[in-house]
Amino acid sequence: MRSPQRSESRLARLAAAHGVCTSYEPAPGQTVQVPEDTVVAVLGALGVDASTPQAVRQALERHAQHTTARLLPPTVMLRTGQELSSAGTAPAALPPLPDSTALRVETEAGESRDWGADLPIGVHTLRAQATDGRAAHATLIVAPARSPVPADRTFGLLVQLYSLLSDRSWGMGDLTDLADLAAWAARTAGAGFIQLNPLHAAVPGHAGEACDPSPYRPSSRRFTDPVHLRIEDIPEYACLTGAARDRTAVLLAWAATLRETVLRRGAHIDRDAVWALKHEALELLRTVPLSPARRADYRDFLATQGQPLEDHATWCVLAEQHGPDWRSWPTGLDDPRSDRTARFRADHPDRVDFHRWLAWLTDTQLAHAQRTARDAGMSLGLVHDLAIGVHPSGSDAWAQQDAFAAGMSIGAPPDAFNAAGQDWGLPPWRPDALAASGYGPYRGLLRGLLRHTGALRMDHIMGLFRQWWVPSGRPPTEGCYVRYDAGAMLGVLALEAHRAGAVVIGEDLGTVEPGVREELAGRGVLGTSVLWFERDYGEGGSGEPLEPQQWRAGCVATATTHDLPSTAARLSGEHIELRHQLGLLDRPLATERTADAVEIAEWLSLFERHGLLPEGPGDEEAEVKAVYRFLTRTPARMIGVWLPDGVGDRRPQNVPGTWQEYPNWRLPIADGTGRPLCLEELTASPRLHALLAEVREGLGTR
Numbered sequence: 001m002r003s004p005q006r007s008e009s010r011l012a013r014l015a016a017a018h019g020v021c022t023s024y025e026p027a028p029g030q031t032v033q034v035p036e037d038t039v040v041a042v043l044g045a046l047g048v049d050a051s052t053p054q055a056v057r058q059a060l061e062r063h064a065q066h067t068t069a070r071l072l073p074p075t076v077m078l079r080t081g082q083e084l085s086s087a088g089t090a091p092a093a094l095p096p097l098p099d100s101t102a103l104r105v106e107t108e109a110g111e112s113r114d115w116g117a118d119l120p121i122g123v124h125t126l127r128a129q130a131t132d133g134r135a136a137h138a139t140l141i142v143a144p145a146r147s148p149v150p151a152d153r154t155f156g157l158l159v160q161l162y163s164l165l166s167d168r169s170w171g172m173g174d175l176t177d178l179a180d181l182a183a184w185a186a187r188t189a190g191a192g193f194i195q196l197n198p199l200h201a202a203v204p205g206h207a208g209e210a211c212d213p214s215p216y217r218p219s220s221r222r223f224t225d226p227v228h229l230r231i232e233d234i235p236e237y238a239c240l241t242g243a244a245r246d247r248t249a250v251l252l253a254w255a256a257t258l259r260e261t262v263l264r265r266g267a268h269i270d271r272d273a274v275w276a277l278k279h280e281a282l283e284l285l286r287t288v289p290l291s292p293a294r295r296a297d298y299r300d301f302l303a304t305q306g307q308p309l310e311d312h313a314t315w316c317v318l319a320e321q322h323g324p325d326w327r328s329w330p331t332g333l334d335d336p337r338s339d340r341t342a343r344f345r346a347d348h349p350d351r352v353d354f355h356r357w358l359a360w361l362t363d364t365q366l367a368h369a370q371r372t373a374r375d376a377g378m379s380l381g382l383v384h385d386l387a388i389g390v391h392p393s394g395s396d397a398w399a400q401q402d403a404f405a406a407g408m409s410i411g412a413p414p415d416a417f418n419a420a421g422q423d424w425g426l427p428p429w430r431p432d433a434l435a436a437s438g439y440g441p442y443r444g445l446l447r448g449l450l451r452h453t454g455a456l457r458m459d460h461i462m463g464l465f466r467q468w469w470v471p472s473g474r475p476p477t478e479g480c481y482v483r484y485d486a487g488a489m490l491g492v493l494a495l496e497a498h499r500a501g502a503v504v505i506g507e508d509l510g511t512v513e514p515g516v517r518e519e520l521a522g523r524g525v526l527g528t529s530v531l532w533f534e535r536d537y538g539e540g541g542s543g544e545p546l547e548p549q550q551w552r553a554g555c556v557a558t559a560t561t562h563d564l565p566s567t568a569a570r571l572s573g574e575h576i577e578l579r580h581q582l583g584l585l586d587r588p589l590a591t592e593r594t595a596d597a598v599e600i601a602e603w604l605s606l607f608e609r610h611g612l613l614p615e616g617p618g619d620e621e622a623e624v625k626a627v628y629r630f631l632t633r634t635p636a637r638m639i640g641v642w643l644p645d646g647v648g649d650r651r652p653q654n655v656p657g658t659w660q661e662y663p664n665w666r667l668p669i670a671d672g673t674g675r676p677l678c679l680e681e682l683t684a685s686p687r688l689h690a691l692l693a694e695v696r697e698g699l700g701t702r
Contacts, residue, residue: 010056015039017063018046019431019483021466026415034480041471042480045405046432071097071128071136074436077488078142080121102129105140121495123438139438143491146524147504149554154192154379155632155639155695157185160215160562160653161196161228162269163669164643166679168232171258171274175362176230177679178382179369184683186376189692193454194373195383195640197562199366201225201312203324203391205272213271213665214654216387216459217426219324219394220312222448224366226282226358227275234361236288244284251281263676268666282361286354301360308444311336311399313355314345325393336399363451370452380454380503386445388460389426403433403441407472410463414477415511421468421476428467431484439492446493450500457556461506461525464489465516490523505556505638509533526637527555531603531627532570545606548633557636559627559645562653566642567624568672569650571600578652582661606630620648620672621687625694632698641695646688648672 012022020042023033043050043059050056076094097103103115106125113119115126119142126140164173164181178194185191200218202225205211218225231237231248240248255277261267290298302309314336315326322329332340345352366382373381389410390396397404404427412422434442449456458464465486470479497504505526508517517527534546551557559567565575576596580589587595607613607626610633615622624645631639644651648671654664668676682688 010053010060011036011039011050014048014050014056014060014063015043017060018043018048020046021481021483024413024481026413035478038471038474038478038480041474042405042408042469042482045408045469045471046430046482067095070095071101071130071134072126072138075139075141075438075488076126077485077491078119078140079145079491079494080142081145097128098130098132100131103127104129121498123443123495141439141488141491141495143495144498145494146522147494147497148501149524149526150192150380150503150637152379153637153639153699155641155699156191156193156195156378156380156383157181157643158195158558158561158640159197159643159669160665161199162215162271162665163653163667164679164682165259165263165269165668165676167259168230169259169679170231170255170277171262172227172269172271173679174230175228175365175369176233179372181679181683182369182373182378182381183376185692186373186378188683189689190377190696191692192378193380193383193638194378195455195457195556196385198385198387198459199224199228200387200390201395202227202271203394204275204319205324210272212391215385215665217389217391217424218387218396219315219391220396221387221390222308222396222445223312223359224362226362227271227278229278229282229358229362229365231278231281231285233365234285235294236285236290239288240284244287248281248284251277262668263678266674266676268663269668270666282358283354286357297364298357298360301363302356305356305359305448308399308448309356309359310345310352312359312395313352314341315395315398316355317348317351318344320351326398327393334398336401367452370454374454378454382453383455383457383503383505384449384453385457386449386459388463389424389428392425392427397427400441403429403437405430405469408469409472410467411470411476411479412511413468413479413481421470421479423470423476423479428469428482429484431482435485435488439488442489443492443496446496447499450496450502453500453502455503455505456497457505457507457528458493459507461508461520462512462516464493465513465519486519490519490525493525494523509561521552521554525554527552528561529555529557529634529636530561530564531557531559531631532564532599545603547606548610548630549635551634551636553635553637555636556638556640557631557634558640558642559631560642563656565652566649567627567645568620568648569652571620571623571627572650573597573600574650575652578655582655582658584655584657603627621690624648625691628691628695629698632695639695639699641692643682643688644669646691647677647682647685648687650674 015022020039022039023031025031040050048059050059104127105113105115105119107113107120108122108124121142121144124140125137127137129135161178162172164177166177169177182194198215201220201223202211203219258273262269318333326334332338333344335341370382408428409423409425410428411424414421464484466481466483468479469482470476493504506520508527529551534551535543536546537543569575573596576592579585585592604617607630612629613626649669650672651667653667655662670676
């Protein structure tokens with residue numbers, strides 16, 4: 001019988017072989033061991049039985065045999081400029097091969113090339129033939145060394161689209177509102193981009209249940225939610241006649257009431273109510289035949305999107321009939337590749353095509369918004385946001401079950417800011433499944449998102465390196481890190497960004513593993529720097545605010561984010577009062593007030609030393625301007641202006657740690673008194689004009 005120590009050592013070796021970490025460091029110099037039950041559960045989600053000492057031993061033996069026997073890994077990643085050895089192999093990309101092994105590359109263009117030849121960027125097939133008769137093939141991804149970066153320094157607006165209501169919207173911001181904002185910001189203020197919240201397709205409500213309002217828990221990350229459509233801008237709208245046109249007029253009147261309820265009566269944005277009206281209108285529009293040119297465009301879209309769109313549309317129809325959680329559907333329908341699902345799709349061709357049509361309409365309006373932004377002079381245009389994961393009951397989780405780890409969700413470990421850790425309720429991608437598929441799901445996701453954008457922001461980009469997996473039924477404190485092939489994940493990202501000519505922005509706030517920011521910078525990925533967090537916390541640092549010249553150049557510099565207080569609320573201390581009301585303070589209110597006042601005084605003092613607050617402290621609008629004047633003094637390639645800051649809005653869009661206590665993701669942009677402002681009022685605001693003029697001048701004088 002093996003000793004417990006030997007058994008534990010085998011489990012640790014097995015975990016390491018599959019990228020499962022058996023310990024983590026919540027703080028420098030502090031190591032926490034992961035519970036053995038967690039390691040066993042995570043390995044099980046990766047298809048590795050580690051439930052008994054015998055199972056662990058057998059799994060280790062199988063892994064060793066498989067590693068020795070295979071000629072090639074499932075995916076090989078190369079970066080342009082990477083030198084090959086004299087034997088024609090790249091040590092970092094390929095395992096040792098038997099002597100005289102023949103290697104050939106079949107490019108995605110259909111050419112056959114030698115392994116040592118100059119290989120084009122793209123996704124190819126590598127074939128190996130050993131002299132002992134063994135043969136193998138692998139996906140070969142050749143990626144640029146770096147993602148594109150902005151040619152010049154620029155600034156733009158950060159906005160949650162749903163919060164941007166115009167006098168023509170149906171109760172929440174839409175894609176036409178976005179196009180109008182982009183054209184105005186470019187022509188009037190000289191802005192170079194508009195950075196958005198995720199526009200991913202949401203999980204719909206069912207039987208009176210509200211949908212999850214968070215844009216960071218979507219049903220599908222690949223397709224845009226049709227709730228963002230402007231109905232009147234769909235060409236077929238002008239062709240409505242008779243009863244259909246009369247009914248649409250009634251829906252328009254209801255939409256106007258819904259909009260006025262938000263803008264004039266202070267109601268929260270009701271996404272479900274907006275979608276109910278738009279959905280009925282779209283059903284009416286569906287009866288209008290497409291013109292020959294529009295029909296051709298639609299067919300091209302279907303050909304381009306292929307199986308992923310077919311799956312998403314099928315899930316939408318199944319959700320209409322059986323509810324939005326595929327895990328509770330009748331047997332067979334929970335499998336996207338089953339005969340029963342195929343029969344269901346064949347039995348409901350019109351409904352499946354309806355949802356494919358919605359995806360096309362949304363894609364065309366999104367393309368129009370980006371085209372409008374660029375035509376107006378924006379260097380980048382739209383900056384889309386990629387959520388870190390998807391809802392476990394949604395379309396992507398159903399269609400890509402083999403790629404997700406069953407019984408796991410991602411989150412964050414305990415740290416100095418949250419001793420309980422976090423469970424975000426999002427299933428993680430399996431790193432082994434991604435590699436086995438040539439990173440197909442990841443490549444398809446990126447390619448779809450980059451169709452109509454000048455840049456892509458990736459939420460929690462550290463997840464390309466490792467993610468905190470929490471087994472179902474366990475608290476976040478009993479999770480563990482699982483490592484991904486960061487080289488492959490970053491390579492695919494660089495490849496798709498290069499093909500789209502798009503910049504990549506990584507949200508790298510919070511706890512970041514040593515070396516990650518440096519690796520991202522080396523790959524051309526811009527980071528995210530928020531003013532209040534930019535302090536000297538390095539070894540021997542004083543904790544004082546960083547001087548502007550100490551900031552990194554490769555970043556988007558901002559004053560706040562959707563998860564943080566507005567700048568006016570931060571400067572006034574009102575964010576402390578809000579957190580007190582919500583029961584979120586870790587220390588007594590008086591202590592928090594004092595600490596916050598000291599922090600703000602330090603920043604204001606720094607602004608004054610740099611001559612950025614000539615008006616003197618005490619003038620809120622002047623202090624907000626000073627914040628953004630400071631950002632323009634940094635070397636940051638991109639400056640992001642939180643649009644609500646331009647009108648003195650005090651309400652955060654999201655307060656982490658709340659669900660029912662605060663109306664997260666449901667607030668329109670408002671002025672300092674809390675009065676909602678429509679797009680027309682925003683763009684006419686003297687305060688917003690003055691702030692953007694300061695930012696433009698600050699960048700122009702450097």
